[in-house]
Amino acid sequence: MRYTQEFGKILNKTEIAKGTFDVILHSPEIAKIAAVGQFVNILCDGFTLRRPISLCGFNSEKGILRIVFEVRGKGTEWMSRLQVGDDMDIIGPLGHGFGLLDSSKKAVIVGGGVGTPPLLPVAQFYRENATVITGFRNASASILQDDFAQAGTNYILCTDDGSAGIHGLTTQALEQYLNKNTCDIIYTCGPKVMMHGVARLAEEHKINCQVSMEERMGCGVGACLCCVCPTKDDNGNHLTRVCLNGPVFMSTEVDWDA
Amino acid sequence: MPDMSVKICGVSFKNPVIAASGTYGYGMDYNEFYPISRLGGISCKGTTLVERAGNPAPRIAETPCGILNSVGLQNPGVGRFLTSYLPRLKKQNIVVIANIAGNSVEDYCKMAERLKESQVDIIELNISCPNVKQGGVNFGILPGSVAEVTSQVKKHSDKPLMVKLTPNVTSIGDIAKAAEGAGADALSLINTLTGMRIDIKTRRPILRNNTGGLSGSAIFPVALRMVREVYKCVKIPVVGMGGISSWEDAAEMMIAGASAVQVGTANFRDPFACIKIIEGLESFADSLGLKSIAELTGTLNEW
Ligand SMILES: Cc1cc2nc3c(=O)[nH]c(=O)nc-3n(C[C@H](O)[C@H](O)[C@H](O)COP(=O)(O)OP(=O)(O)OC[C@H]3O[C@@H](n4cnc5c(N)ncnc54)[C@H](O)[C@@H]3O)c2cc1C
Ligand SMILES: Cc1cc2nc3c(=O)[nH]c(=O)nc-3n(C[C@H](O)[C@H](O)[C@H](O)COP(=O)(O)O)c2cc1C
Ligand code: FES
Numbered sequence: 001m002r003y004t005q006e007f008g009k010i011l012n013k014t015e016i017a018k019g020t021f022d023v024i025l026h027s028p029e030i031a032k033i034a035a036v037g038q039f040v041n042i043l044c045d046g047f048t049l050r051r052p053i054s055l056c057g058f059n060s061e062k063g064i065l066r067i068v069f070e071v072r073g074k075g076t077e078w079m080s081r082l083q084v085g086d087d088m089d090i091i092g093p094l095g096h097g098f099g100l101l102d103s104s105k106k107a108v109i110v111g112g113g114v115g116t117p118p119l120l121p122v123a124q125f126y127r128e129n130a131t132v133i134t135g136f137r138n139a140s141a142s143i144l145q146d147d148f149a150q151a152g153t154n155y156i157l158c159t160d161d162g163s164a165g166i167h168g169l170t171t172q173a174l175e176q177y178l179n180k181n182t183c184d185i186i187y188t189c190g191p192k193v194m195m196h197g198v199a200r201l202a203e204e205h206k207i208n209c210q211v212s213m214e215e216r217m218g219c220g221v222g223a224c225l226c227c228v229c230p231t232k233d234d235n236g237n238h239l240t241r242v243c244l245n246g247p248v249f250m251s252t253e254v255d256w257d258a
Numbered sequence: 259m260p261d262m263s264v265k266i267c268g269v270s271f272k273n274p275v276i277a278a279s280g281t282y283g284y285g286m287d288y289n290e291f292y293p294i295s296r297l298g299g300i301s302c303k304g305t306t307l308v309e310r311a312g313n314p315a316p317r318i319a320e321t322p323c324g325i326l327n328s329v330g331l332q333n334p335g336v337g338r339f340l341t342s343y344l345p346r347l348k349k350q351n352i353v354v355i356a357n358i359a360g361n362s363v364e365d366y367c368k369m370a371e372r373l374k375e376s377q378v379d380i381i382e383l384n385i386s387c388p389n390v391k392q393g394g395v396n397f398g399i400l401p402g403s404v405a406e407v408t409s410q411v412k413k414h415s416d417k418p419l420m421v422k423l424t425p426n427v428t429s430i431g432d433i434a435k436a437a438e439g440a441g442a443d444a445l446s447l448i449n450t451l452t453g454m455r456i457d458i459k460t461r462r463p464i465l466r467n468n469t470g471g472l473s474g475s476a477i478f479p480v481a482l483r484m485v486r487e488v489y490k491c492v493k494i495p496v497v498g499m500g501g502i503s504s505w506e507d508a509a510e511m512m513i514a515g516a517s518a519v520q521v522g523t524a525n526f527r528d529p530f531a532c533i534k535i536i537e538g539l540e541s542f543a544d545s546l547g548l549k550s551i552a553e554l555t556g557t558l559n560e561w
Contacts, residue, residue: 002290005529048474048527049320091529216316218325218526221290223283225303225332226318239311239332244287258314 003094003221004029007087008065016143019071020114021080022056023088028063030092036121037097037212037248040065041220043089044075051075052217052243054118054189055093056144065090068117068143094220095247098122098187098210104129105184108177108207109153110170110198112190113137118212120147122187127152131183133173135194139164171197178205185210188251199251209251215242230258260543261550262536264298264518266495267418267443269379271298271353271518274551275508275536278499278522279304279357279382279422280329281473284343285350291529296536299353301446301520302339304384306358307365309335319455319464324474324501325523326453328467331359336372348377355420359384363397363410370415381417383408383442386424386449398424398449401436408440420497423447423488425477430484431491438492445488446497446520448481474523477501482514489515489556503531505538512539515556 008025016022030040034055041050057066071077082088100122101107107126111119111134123130130151135158136142142164148155157165158173166173171194174186178201188198189212202209218226222244231240232255240246240253262273277285277294279301285294294300312332319326334342339356347354356378360366366383373381385397385407397403408421421437423430425448434445450471455464463469481500489496498516502508503524511519524531543551 001292003529005291043527047320048323048325048523049318050527216318218318218327218523219281219287219529220526221287221529223287224281224318224327224526225283225312225329226315226327228312228315228317228332230314237311239314 003091005089005091006030008090010082010084010086010088011064013082013084016068017141019080020068020141020143022066022068025065025067025088025090026063027065027090030090031058031063031065032060034058034060034065034093035097036100036125037118038093038095039118039247040067040090040092041094041217042079044078046078047075049218050091050220051079052094052220054212056117056120058121068114070114091220095243096245098212098248100125101185103127106182107131108133108174108183108186110174110186110188110190110194111135112170112194113141115190115212116144118189119187120144120151123148123153124151128154130154131177132156133158133170133177135159135170135190137161170194171201174198174201183207188212195251196256199254199256202251210248211251211254212247213242213249213254214247217243219243230255260540260548262540262543264552266497266517267380267420269353269418273298273536274512274518274539275532276301276353276355276497276518276520277525277532278520279384281522281525285347285352288525288529289350292533293350295351297352297532298518299355299379300347301355301357301382302343302347303333304331304357304359305333305336305339305369306331307336307360307369309333309338314466316464316466317470319470321453321455321472321474322476324472324476325526326455326465326470326472327450328465328470330467336369340372340376344377353379355380355382357382357384357422363407366407366411367414370411370417374416378417381411381415381419382446383411383419383421384449386422398433399427401432404433405436405440408437408442412441418443420444420446422449424449425451425480425484425500431487434488434491438494442494444495444497445492446499447488448477448484448500451477451480473501475501475503478507482510485511485516486514486558502535503527505535505542508535508539509542509554512551512554513556513558515558517552517555
């Protein structure tokens with residue numbers, strides 16, 4: 001049985017930026033087998049569909065999961081009203097996560113907005129061998145800076161309005177980085193246009209790149225074919241399930257122009 | 259405890275709860291939650307003669323108490339269904355219903371031929387999928403074409419034939435009678451109702467296909483009424499579906515006339531929905547002192 005449904009008790013909840021919540025759940029069965037880059041599907045009272053949210057962290061010994069989500073609509077709004085001590089009905093761990101090399105390899109990690117959380121465990125794996133570039137709308141929307149710093153990574157912050165860090169896009173920062181340095185692998189999660197930009201740069205520099213895709217989901221486990229992403233391989237073009245075969249794909253697998 | 263088994267067109271199901279086509283794949287995904295052998299049966303994803311890529315995403319939108327989908331029959335084609343998916347599913351000791359969809363009567367007949375002598379227990383003729391441009395729904399909305407495709411497939415098949423009806427018609431009773439008259443062994447209903455949602459910021463439909471099929475609790479009362487109407491028009495067994503999400507819904511459906519039920523969208527919210535429905539029905543039947551769950555079918559006492 002690869003999937004578990006569990007009532008995860010909320011142990012801690014913090015609003016880390018306006019409308020963005022950092023939640024720690026006691027969820028021992030899912031934490032036991034979770035992997036970096038996987039997600040859980042969260043039931044919201046009064047809604048037919050569960051909401052997919054990535055794992056920002058997990059500890060199998062302590063039996064805990066960490067999720068960070070932004071209020072985007074009615075379901076995430078409902079989630080944000082839960083309090084410490086409440087249960088979250090979750091299923092997981094879902095999906096195919098990030099592939100990790102040896103931790104002595106050099107990794108560059110590029111995150112945009114609320115796409116940043118699933119990248120934290122990747123950074124914690126590579127530690128000082130990771131360069132992390134994250135981008136946010138402005139200083140007050142920026143999240144997880146301390147966590148990335150604590151992981152010992154080389155951390156670069158970008159904001160759209162220059163209110164903190166570099167004034168500019170993550171892809172510009174990545175381009176500058178790659179002009180002077182090299183790395184063994186790139187990981188990215190965030191808005192599709194940003195990931196596409198990262199994928200192009202990775203290809204130009206002939207570096208393997210893993211991207212975490214988003215799509216609207218039904219079942220979350222591979223059964224309904226609602227969540228497809230256009231992909232390509234030697235056999236042609238396909239529509240591939242994000243919930244099962246993804247959310248993480250090699251950037252070259254994704255058919256960005258479809 | 260009551261006998262939970264039901265018999266539909268000669269096929270025995272260990273209980274009356276069947277996973278609905280398109281929501282449950284080929285079962286193996288849900289086998290990662292619980293042994294799917296606990297279900298009465300599974301209706302597989304709609305299969306076509308040749309592989310179909312389906313529609314572009316987004317393919318799903320949430321609605322009040324339901325969803326819209328526009329998957330568009332993405333499937334590997336009947337050939338790979340037979341070689342890759344069916345053998346694995348049959349090992350799970352479960353009744354397998356093959357849901358087939360075509361663009362022409364000929365397509366349906368060719369598929370029925372391919373399924374001859376396979377391990378498929380029942381063919382569910384999907385003449386009602388709203389997400390395919392040619393064919394699909396066209397067959398399902400006129401009694402004449404329903405009769406035509408049903409009788410032709412019967413000639414090319416050695417399997418019990420269950421015809422799945424679309425609710426997007428003016429008189430579902432007439433369609434049901436046409437299918438029965440043409441030799442259908444059972445009927446299943448309802449498929450989804452065509453609907454739409456719009457993102458008011460972009461002023462674009464949420465679904466890339468613009469429209470999609472509505473399913474989930476929102477359609478339950480409509481489905482229940484149609485099952486009742488059809489039950490009163492025909493003698494062949496009726497399998498009821500559309501928005502069933504609890505054992506109480508399933509019980510209503512059986513009381514209205516369904517010999518068994520299919521559960522689709524409810525699995526998305528609760529992956530254990532089918533199991534809970536089976537258990538709930540069993541204790542309900544027990545509390546009524548029924549010897550067999552089948553005694554519930556059609557017991558509605560109308561005003
Ligand atoms: C694999 C995956 C991982 C994700 N991880 C995170 C995360 O760690 N943190 C975070 O804040 N967000 C994450 N998201 C996005 C998050 O799922 C959506 O923001 C959320 O579903 C919106 O729900 P809502 O009810 O607030 O919005 P509404 O717009 O009211 O939702 C309506 C429907 O659309 C779906 N939907 C809307 N936007 C999205 C979207 N961007 N992606 C997928 N479905 C959507 C909802 O799930 C729901 O079914 C992730 C998405 C995916 C696919
Ligand atoms: C994502 C999705 C895919 C579906 N695909 C099929 C299909 O391939 N063939 C078919 O006959 N019905 C298909 N259906 C319809 C269901 O089998 C069922 O008739 C309908 O959803 C109503 O039941 P429900 O409310 O329990 O989901 C699909 C429904 C959904 C939600
Ligand atoms: S959400 Fe059902 S297959 Fe991905």
